[in-house]
Amino acid sequence: MINRKATAVWKGTGKDGSGNVSTQSTVLDNAQYSFKTRFEEGKGTNPEELIAAAHAGCFAMKLSFDLNEAGFTADELSVTATVSLDPGKGEVGKSHLVLKGKVPGIDAEQFKTIAEGSKKECPISKLLNAEISLDAELVS
Structure with missing residues (x-):
């Protein structure tokens, strides 16, 4: 089992407060987020x-592995994911992936078939339908 961690600290109200997020790797180190960066425009x-x-x-990494298993090596896989939040419902309803690939020797149908499989088997795709657990502790 490999575990990765991120920490979020929030201060204040939902609309007027602000927070920061940090990752175990420190690629994100106290990166700012707030109501404005989530629902409007702002730095963070x-x-x-x-x-x-x-x-x-x-998804890009999973597809690379799957292509390699099928005998292909990608020159480049460019993936844009658009995650949609519906503020009225208070839910994230979808993640839309746009893929552009340069893969020598593969035909379009085979590329699409492998990509569809990677989409389903990508660990983050699976996570988006995962069981969520919680340990909560009130501290003073």
Whole structure:
């Protein structure tokens, strides 16, 4: 089992407060996020953007492995993930992946078939339908 961690610290109200997120690797180190960065425009990140980055990166890597298993090596896989938040419903409803690949020797139908399989088997795709567990502790 490999575990990766990220930490979020939030201060204040939902609309007027702000927070920061940090990752174990320190690639994100107290990156700012707030109501404005989530629902309007502003300097900083937001949860949906971070999920989009994770989904795009994971899918590209999974597809690379799957292509290699089928005998192909990608020159380049460019993936954009768009994660959609419906503020009215308070839910993230979808993640849309756009893939552009340069893979010598593969035909379009085979590329699409392998990509569809990678989409289903990508660990982050699976996570988006995963059981969520919680340990909660109130501290003073």
